[in-house]
Amino acid sequence: MKRLAIVLAAGQGKRMKSKLYKVLHPVCGKPMVGHVLKTVGQVNCERSVVVVGHGAETVRSYLGDAAEYVLQAEQLGTGHAVKQAKELLGDEQGSTIVICGDTPLVTSETLEGLLALHENNKAAATVLTAHMDNPKGYGRVIRDEEGKVLRIVEQKDCSPEEDAVSEINTGTYCFDNAKLFDALEKVTNHNAQQEYYLTDVIGILKEAGEIVMAYQTEDPAESIGVNDRFALSQAEGYMRERITRRHMLNGVTIIDPASTYIGADVTIGADTILYPGTILKGNTVIGSQCEIGPNSELEDSVVADGATIKYSVLNQAEVGADSTVGPFAYLRPGAKLGEKVKVGDFVEVKNATIEDGSKVSHLSYIGDAKVGKNVNVGCGAITVNYDGYNKSVTEIEDDAFIGSNVNLIAPVKVGKGAFIVAGTTVTHSVPDNDLAIGRVRQENKPGYAEKIRARAIAKKNSKKQS
Ligand code: UD1
Ligand code: CA
Numbered sequence: 001m002k003r004l005a006i007v008l009a010a011g012q013g014k015r016m017k018s019k020l021y022k023v024l025h026p027v028c029g030k031p032m033v034g035h036v037l038k039t040v041g042q043v044n045c046e047r048s049v050v051v052v053g054h055g056a057e058t059v060r061s062y063l064g065d066a067a068e069y070v071l072q073a074e075q076l077g078t079g080h081a082v083k084q085a086k087e088l089l090g091d092e093q094g095s096t097i098v099i100c101g102d103t104p105l106v107t108s109e110t111l112e113g114l115l116a117l118h119e120n121n122k123a124a125a126t127v128l129t130a131h132m133d134n135p136k137g138y139g140r141v142i143r144d145e146e147g148k149v150l151r152i153v154e155q156k157d158c159s160p161e162e163d164a165v166s167e168i169n170t171g172t173y174c175f176d177n178a179k180l181f182d183a184l185e186k187v188t189n190h191n192a193q194q195e196y197y198l199t200d201v202i203g204i205l206k207e208a209g210e211i212v213m214a215y216q217t218e219d220p221a222e223s224i225g226v227n228d229r230f231a232l233s234q235a236e237g238y239m240r241e242r243i244t245r246r247h248m249l250n251g252v253t254i255i256d257p258a259s260t261y262i263g264a265d266v267t268i269g270a271d272t273i274l275y276p277g278t279i280l281k282g283n284t285v286i287g288s289q290c291e292i293g294p295n296s297e298l299e300d301s302v303v304a305d306g307a308t309i310k311y312s313v314l315n316q317a318e319v320g321a322d323s324t325v326g327p328f329a330y331l332r333p334g335a336k337l338g339e340k341v342k343v344g345d346f347v348e349v350k351n352a353t354i355e356d357g358s359k360v361s362h363l364s365y366i367g368d369a370k371v372g373k374n375v376n377v378g379c380g381a382i383t384v385n386y387d388g389y390n391k392s393v394t395e396i397e398d399d400a401f402i403g404s405n406v407n408l409i410a411p412v413k414v415g416k417g418a419f420i421v422a423g424t425t426v427t428h429s430v431p432d433n434d435l436a437i438g439r440v441r442q443e444n445k446p447g448y449a450e451k452i453r454a455r456a457i458a459k460k461n462s463k464k465q466s
Contacts (some may be wrong), residue, residue, distance in 0.1 A: 001119055004177060005045040006085045008198075009033050009101030010053025010072040021055030023101035024062060025232055028239045029263035030282050032226060033059060035104035035239075037066055040097060042108035043115065049088050050079045050101070050196040078171075079187040080445030082180070092177050095119060098198065100171040102226045106237055110222055111172075114215045118174040124210035125179070125202055127152065128172040130223040131216070137227065139199050141214060149214045151203030157191035167216070169199060170223035179205060187336035208213030239264070260293075269305065287321070296326070304339070317349070320356070338373070352383075355398075368410065369394040376406035378422060385410045397432070 012344045013022020023033035033050070040048050052059045053072040058067055070084040082098055089096065096114060099106065110128065118126035127149065129141045139152045140162050152169045183201045191197060206212045210260060216221060221238040224231055231268040244257040251270030254260050259276040262268075266280045269288025274280075278293035286292060294311065301314040309319065310326035317331035320339040325331065329343045334351035337343060341354050344361035352369040360366060368385040370393070371377070381402045385395040386442035392410035396402065400414045403422030414420060415432035424438040 002092065003043065003045045003115070004089055004092055004094055005040040005048040005095040006051045006082055006089070006096060006098045007033065007036055007040065007048065007067070007101050008078055008081045008098070008171075010051050010056075010075055010081050011102075012054040012075070013102070013227070016232075017229075021058060022226070023059060024055065025226070027104045027226075027232070027235045027264075028243055028261075030265060031062060033063065033101040033105040033236075035100055035264065036099055036106070037063060039108050039111060040099065041066070043097070043111045045097065046094075047089065047092070049085045051084050053191055058459065075284075077189065077193070078198035079184055079196035079200060083184045083196075086181050089177060090181055093238060094177050096175045096177040096180055098173045098180075100225060103171055103223065104226065104235055105222045105242075106170070106172055107222060110215075110217050112174065114174050117213055117215045121211055121213055123213045124176045124205045124388040125185075126174045126213040126215055127202060128223070129167050129214045129216050130168045130170055130220040131166050132168050132220050132223070133166070135166050135168045138225070139171075140165040141169055143167075143214075149202065149212045150206055152199035153341045154193070154199060154446050159290075167214075168223065170217065171225055172223075173198075173202075175201070179210060183208075200241075214401060215357055301331070338409055366394075368392065369396065372398035372400070372416070374398060375400050375402065377402045378406065380404050381406040381408070383408045383410055 009023040011022060015026065016022050024031045027035060037048060048067045050067045051072050052062060052069050053075055056071055063443035068088055072081045072084045083193035095118060097111060102299040113222050114126055114128050137155050139154045140158060142150045142153055142162060144150050178189050187196050187200045189196050191375045193194045201236060202212055224235050226232050226235050243262050244254055244260060247262060247268050248254055252268045253273040256276040260274050261279040263281045266284045268286040271288050272286055272290040275293030279297040282300040284298045284300060285302045287303060289306045290303055291308045296309050296312050298314040301317045303309060307319045308324045312326035312329040314331040316333035317335040319325055319337045320341060322339055323337050323341040325343045328345045330348045332350035335349040337354040338354065340357050342359040342361060343349060346362060347360050347364045350367040350400040352366045354371040355373040357373050358371055358375040362379040364377055365382040367383050368391050369383050375396050381404060384407050385391050394408045394410040395413040395414040397414065399417045401407055401419045403420050405423050406420045407425040409425065409427045412426055413429040415430055417433040418430045419435045420426060421437040426436055430436045
């Protein structure tokens with residue numbers, strides 16, 4: 001049977017008290033609606049329509065061509081929202097999943113279960129439900145004596161008996177596509193919120209003699225609908241646990257999952273160890289047998305097998321196999337380290353490649369540079385890449401030696417095997433295998449230290465007397 005999906009994402013989310021539209025609030029670094037669309041994709045929906053309204057352009061530009069869109073110009077309720085998809089999906093035949101953009105924890109396994117129950121029973125509608133200890137705020141699932149679903153009643157429309165029901169509507173459903181759009185024509189807004197409720201479709205279909213089913217999730221955490229920041233933090237907690245568990249079962253050692261934050265789209269190879277305080281964001285990719293942390297933040301970065309990152313921050317950086325970074329290094333966008341590279345303490349690298357076997361061990365800035373293989377950059381050596389207006393490039397070829405506290409005034413090139421003496425300020429290029437020295441020649445004045453001390457003491461004493 002053909003599978004379709006409608007994702008509701010038009011609401012503003014007033015209870016979030018935010019300038020950011022609700023469905024774009026991230027959970028484990030990924031906007032909620034992104035989680036939902038990914039899950040829907042995992043159950044092979046041929047078409048996914050996202051209903052947008054508040055922040056339509058922002059939501060569209062985030063999701064791009066991962067979905068089709070319809071605009072709900074005015075937010076008149078979830079039923080009204082689904083109805084907007086009629087122009088795109090009205091003529092389709094098949095099973096239509098309807099899911100809210102604010103329920104990021106629903107899993108593809110659960111959707112498969114929902115679809116299977118729905119399709120095996122040839123149901124008109126199947127609602128995903130859960131038992132909640134505190135069902136406040138959710139629609140309640142009302143069943144008859146035989147346990148058959150009769151209807152869904154919103155919290156605000158509940159009688160005291162209905163209010164006591166702990167089985168809730170998660171806001172995820174599966175419908176027979178044609179029957180869904182037919183039933184939507186019959187939905188009114190005669191209720192406490194004067195909205196067109198999608199939930200009324202359940203009662204309408206039931207009364208028409210259609211088969212209406214409920215599929216209950218085993219994990220009530222899945223059904224969290226994020227309406228405010230408190231629920232957002234709960235969703236974050238559950239999602240975080242789910243993500244760390246997945247990586248651990250895939251062979252990653254996480255010393256302290258409670259202090260480890262892994263984004264939803266991060267990948268990590270087996271036998272990698274994550275130490276406490278590790279934060280992996282965005283599309284970060286970590287190889288196997290790496291050691292990351294403690295206290296390191298990596299965003300949109302790629303770390304190859306066997307690398308070590310300690311107490312460091314990486315953003316849009318690449319680290320080759322068996323390289324070591326930190327403690328206290330900062331790799332900024334465009335930093336690309338080859339294999340077996342060492343970037344040590346208090347080193348910053350930006351928009352620069354450092355090839356295999358090179359070492360920048362301490363207190364350096366390497367910006368807008370190309371550093372070849374087996375280069376040694378001494379303590380405190382820096383590239384001077386910026387004159388206040390222009391950025392210029394420094395090139396250092398293979399096997400060069402850059403002494404401590406060298407300033408490389410870009411644009412400048414240091415040839416293969418060249419040797420720059422410590423303290424030199426390099427203002428023009430150095431040919432292969434040359435030695436460059438540019439510093440004032442030292443002079444020693446015998447016994448002068450005593451003399452200068454005596455002079456200083458005398459000055460101090462004369463001040464005291466006056
Ligand atoms: C809804 C359900 C409730 C269920 C709960 C689960 C209805 C009437 N109620 O309530 O039974 O327990 O979800 O989380 O459906 N939206 C639109 N257009 C609108 C209104 C809402 O696109 O006009 C979108 C929102 O952006 C949101 C989703 O629909 O993603 C749900 O809307 P929300 O207002 O959060 O519904 P709840 O009150 O949580
Ligand atoms: Ca909600």
